[in-house]
Amino acid sequence: MAHITKATSVRDWFDQRIALTKLWNVLAGQYWIPKNINFLWAMGVILTVLFTLLFISGLLLLMYYKPDANLAFDSVNYTIMKEVEYGWLWRHIHAVAASVIFLIIYIHAFVGIYYGSYKKGREMIWISGMLLFLIFSAEAFSGYMLPWGQMSYWAAQVITQLFGGIPFIGGALVEWIRGDYAVSDPTLTRFFMLHVCLLPIVIIMVIGLHFYTLRVPHVNNLEGEEIDFELEAEKYLKGDTINSKVIPFWPGFLSKDFFYVSLFMIFFFYLVSFHFNFAMDPINFDPANAAKTPTHIYPEWYFLWQYEILRGFFFDIGPLKAADIGALAMAFAGISLLFMPLYDRSDVVAPAHKRKGFCVWFWLLIIDLIILTVYGKLPPTGFNAWIGFFASIGYLALLLVVLPIITIKERKANK
């Protein structure tokens, strides 16, 4: 055991037992961040704050929510919204945060793509981030089911049915996921378990992993400059804070982030107070009814691009059924960005505006995703269906064909 002496302060008492100062330095006081970054690097901390808000508001909602197909709708729409004091406020906070977190996740991920933060030693940051995106998608989908309104029910119907396309085991798998032949009470209770227990535990663990993966390569910067963090940290610690290219996570980086988080919170509570409806579909204020299909089923805005890829392939190709091609394309689209470090064959780490071909590619991808999102909400008939088809093909081609070609050229030009 370590030699324990009489403590000179409370801090010293803890230091002797759990090396508190050392831990603090590893986590924050001597965790080095480049100076050359801007507000776009605050998104990670904003995401952490949003997840905390979702967690706290979720705990409060859980006190009154009833995971039972006969009671769920009323427990949300009457008990929480009308009877519990400030229940409406916590529900709006939860719903708006669930929607806005995807906006920030998309910005955070596309900032990573724009600055090439998935390359050269940062692949694990990227992979753990994409895992978070996938688990958050499952978390959002399972949460959407809980109010047991019409959209909850029919979205569950459509999405669980997709597994039916898997050869041989499809039918049995759908039944296993639903816990019944049709979406019903057991489906609700298992998605409830996922939403409030299993997935949050996994999310917390993967956020921990994501933070850990940042430790060795450190965050990127506005120029993609390769910084010798040890050397720069030494300069900083010797007092040459002006010439050092780095600052500590606390107080340097985080105190600036508090400013951006505060600005974001103004925007967030403006939405919660005045525009909470955008995060809730009007059709979901009708109770689930297995006998009445809504005329038009669509997911929340953040899944529309994937949904449009599912619907984009609306005709059979040879022996392949349209529904199966669409399901395959959507499944691939969901995980497609995970492989960014593989599609990009160049090792140039620089912002997109300094990489000509890549910059054009980046904005084409954004435009394509916006088209998919807009058309994902429209009925897939006539002209709309064809736009959906070409935008879906466009998405796949941009990742699988155009990006490798552009980046191989870039690599050759830089030799």
Ligand code: HEM
């Ligand atoms: C709730 C989910 C997430 C949380 C809480 C989170 C948190 C963070 C934090 C705190 C940072 C460091 C500061 C910053 O660059 O913003 C960071 C960096 C990063 N994250 Fe995430 N992140 C999440 C999701 C994602 C997703 C979905 C991706 C994309 C696949 C991603 C990719 C990255 C990358 C590439 C970096 C490094 C940025 C750089 O080197 O400049 N993260 N994340």
